Amino acid sequence: QVQLVESGGGLVQAGGSLRLSCVASGSIFGLSAMGWHRQAPGKQREMVAVLTSAGNTVYADSVKSRFTISRDNAKNTIYLHMNNLKAEDTAVYYCNVAVRGAGYWGQGTQVTVSS
DSSP states (O other): OEEEEEEOOEEEETTOOEEEEEEEEESOTTEEEEEEEEEOTTSOOEEEEEEETTSOEEEOTTTTTTEEEEEEGGGTEEEEEEOSOOGGGOEEEEEEEEETTEEEEOOOEEEEEEO
């Protein structure tokens, strides 16, 4: 079993920055990929950024050049650095990881960007 706990969300003005953190615990041996998704009110959950175990990254077009995904292996933590935030970035952000073929999700953290 894998547990994920996100933090770092909050209220920020447009143009501001936030850093989301996700701490993984439990049986994370064999972790193959990790990422961030988000879900805005009335919309489907969408991929924001993915980081594979090989170090490859994928970003949604809407966040390219503004968001950066990274990890700290020593702390079992992944981050999402968000710059130049826009009102349309408002959503609940979820951390997720793939471990030995199974997917796990955190509980989500709210990000609200005021225009």
